Amino acid sequence: MVTISASNLMVALVQAASTLPAFFLSILAGAIADNFSRRGVMFTGQCLIASASIALTISVGLGFLHPWLILGLGFLAGCGFALNDPAWHASVGDILDKREIPAAVTLTSVGYNIVRSIGPALGGVVLAFFGPLAAFALAALGQIALPIAVWRTKWQVVSSPLPRERMATAIHDGVRFTAFSSEITAAIVRGTLFGMTSISILALLPLVVRDKLASGPIVYGILLAGFGIGAFITGMSNGILRRTVSENSLMACASGACAACCISLALTSSVAVAATFMAIGGAGWLITWTGTDVRVQLASPRWVVGRTLSIYYALTYGGMAAGSWIWGAVAQNYSLTWALLGAAGTLCLVAAVGIILPVRSRQEADQEASDFRAPQLAVDLKPRSGPIIVRIDYSISEKNIDAFLGCMRAKGHAFSRAGARNWTLQRNLQTPSVWTETFRTPTWMDFIRLNHRLTGADKEADKYLLALDDGELPPRTVLSIEQKTELARIHASTIAFRPPR
Structure with missing residues (x-):
């Protein structure tokens, strides 16, 4: 040149x-x-x-x-x-x-x-x-x-069990x-x-x-x-x-x-x-x-x-x-x-x-994906069914709130990186010891991908949360699917206003 x-x-x-x-x-x-x-x-x-x-x-x-x-x-x-x-x-x-x-x-x-x-x-x-x-x-x-x-x-490369x-x-x-x-x-x-x-x-x-x-x-x-x-x-x-x-x-x-x-x-x-x-x-x-x-x-x-x-x-x-x-x-x-x-x-x-933006040496951590088995469902879902809403309730005493919030901050960050959408933590106003974690994924396959992506280091928070929870039963994960009602309303109105023969 x-x-x-x-x-x-x-x-x-x-x-x-x-x-x-x-x-x-x-x-x-x-x-x-x-x-x-x-x-x-x-x-x-x-x-x-x-x-x-x-x-x-x-x-x-x-x-x-x-x-x-x-x-x-x-x-x-x-x-x-x-x-x-x-x-x-x-x-x-x-x-x-x-x-x-x-x-x-x-x-x-x-x-x-x-x-x-x-x-x-x-x-x-x-x-x-x-x-x-x-x-x-x-x-x-x-x-x-x-x-x-x-x-x-x-x-040799370990192939993913999930579709592309x-x-x-x-x-x-x-x-x-x-x-x-x-x-x-x-x-x-x-x-x-x-x-x-x-x-x-x-x-x-x-x-x-x-x-x-x-x-x-x-x-x-x-x-x-x-x-x-x-x-x-x-x-x-x-x-x-x-x-x-x-x-x-x-x-x-x-x-x-x-x-x-x-x-x-x-x-x-x-x-x-x-x-x-x-x-x-x-x-x-x-x-x-x-x-x-x-x-x-x-x-x-x-x-x-x-x-x-x-x-x-x-x-x-x-x-x-x-x-x-x-x-x-x-x-x-x-x-x-x-x-x-x-x-x-x-x-x-x-x-x-x-x-302002220091780059520090990183301690060795487990970054390999953990094993995950999809839970049994009572509803037949397709891979693209969704959105999926996940809800987990915790019972936390007043003395453990600070430790709980710190742990949830780390968990929310890890889950959001792996694909969780709209991650939130809510406190029950009528029963203040009850805290609810919620997030969603666009589809059922995205929920499975999310859990496959979580590493052993990401899931360390779950073990600590289990120790902080003082409820009679361990925290339970509730899975829901968002259901739209527009089609049902259209169908009902069609029936209601069908002209007589």
Whole structure:
């Protein structure tokens, strides 16, 4: 793009074009990953990426290369990444135990950044000595290998006993769970702000190489290699860092490292200095993304992890796409130096956001779905029958009210995340010791899904409530179905006003 377009904005939009599809498609892709084979979703996404790479190679070979074609193929590859990423990262928990996820996420990032270190340097050499066609052809061969590798690799996944959800319902439940989880919300907000500001390093790097360093593709590869090496070294020491420094402080330092990288790129004309600070920026990049990714994974039960990850990626990639456009526009309308210094100042503000939205290390908890058997009913219900109203009465003495309210607060939060609608707690005005918990689900199948989604940790509140209840009998759950009367009234009026023969 640097060689065929004089527009700084078009150069920065290359990053935007490849990251924007994740903003629009990731949530749908997450719902698909939770309802269908994650391996199949990954394969489809990798095929889209390979198709974009092959099309770019053919275009270069035919001599037809236009800025908008580059952006279009980047967008197609971004669609592939949007499909692939939620399924890819959610599959980590399918293959490994929960406690192994932080190490697995870090190792995945380290492996990616090893390639980030070698690939751009090789690409710069190939581009300089053999031209763009050879570089794109080698890239296309690599992309073709990926869907083949996914197709050949198989792992066992525990299948759900329930039928697949409708896409609209699956997306709604994923958004609802994410909104009710403070841990996931904090990680998403921090990740989005960091992506919007730190993407300036990668989006403006081609301009830095051309304008500040007066160099070409080899230096560009060296700087990207420095970025990857910094991420690799940090990844290898990630466990030690997280044991000695709090998660929130570590992420604040990561934003500071990326700010220092931006300042260096804005002020230096030395390749060695720029590569050194690119390594520091790569370290901050890896710390932030592994930290937020792990937080989202550990806070998500398996039934919704694809959707929470997809929402996380949608917003963070959307932030990166917006940041690429913002900093490119600043560089276009003002100067490259002002764009990088502005990004550095904004990264310092992102570090301060941790005071308001801290991201803390999470204690290991049981996130696996518990066993549930549907109760016997006297009425024959279809899966789509509903709405279902659930009512549970408790008898609570005055001395236990504070503990009861605290426990019900936790239970209401857990049930609302899992799909309960209109959850309320009521106190009987005539018999003050009687408290009634009520909620509803749209259908009978939604009620069954709700109980399958509740984890062992979510159901801990029920054991505590049983101990607090001092009634003669344990709390009893009453299930009802809402019954409409309109049809009955229409039928009655038809009979009442039927004219005589």
